Amino acid sequence: MNSSSQEQVTALEGCATRVVDADRVAAVSSRMPAETDLVDTADIFGLLSDPGRLRLLLALLDGELCVCDLSVVTGLSESATSHALRLLRAHRVVAVRRAGRMAYYRLDDAHVRMLLDLALAHTEHTQAIHPERRDS
Amino acid sequence: MNSSSQEQVTALEGCATRVVDADRVAAVSSRMPAETDLVDTADIFGLLSDPGRLRLLLALLDGELCVCDLSVVTGLSESATSHALRLLRAHRVVAVRRAGRMAYYRLDDAHVRMLLDLALAHTEHTQAIHPERRDS
């Protein structure tokens, strides 16, 4: 949290914008992940940013389910469910096991599972603190 | 919240979707968070799903930074930075401290910080596995 906050108005590698704390800027920039990693991470978060997909993935936390059951649990239409699963499959977040005409989906990404567990724990925690629903 | 397994038979002949594993559907449904919590959680993930905002938040992991420095670090224009910070502020993810004409932003959500730490750890981990590219 400490910063040697003198105003060093040094141009940073031909950048047009001014810099206030050049040391911190340099340090933070050096710690910034590579662009591809950032985009991949943002993509994962994006997959979790839709309530339907989130329900889908939370439903899979306990084990595999077929598409029609997932449709019932999530409240999505079967088509929407299939589209969502396709997206998740394309990103290797879920995997599918086929048995006859059924398709059983399961979580296939330990990282996403951790994110889901964390999110779930947080909602339970905040529910314990605020038993009444809060608007904001 | 409460759906028992006896709905299977009626659902099979009913108008809507059929259920394969009624017990699992009931169990998973009962564990599904409330709609408002789901939407809130999805919103948080949505805030992390943009590479620009992600860079912004990662830059703030170490402490506060002013808007122009954030703009430099993230590569966003100052206007885009301000818009993004406004969004994050509206969701209480960041907080601002004003000093003169400067505005210093900081992370203000422990939950988001955990998510960011986890994401960062994951990218570092995968980088350790695939050390193909390096950052300056």
Next chain:
DNA sequence: CGGTCATATGAACAGTTCTTCACAGGAACA
């Protein structure tokens, strides 16, 4: 075989999102 069932897919469309541009406000500073 024909029919039905579970899932998959494509097109299209409403709604959202992210960026840029233009400008406004308030603080510092001459």
Next chain:
DNA sequence: TGTTCCTGTGAAGAACTGTTCATATGACCG
């Protein structure tokens, strides 16, 4: 005081997203 600097904001437009409808595929049943 007037000017410059840092930040904030609204509008607009391009790009993206998520849903539905219609239809396809392939497995099972009779």
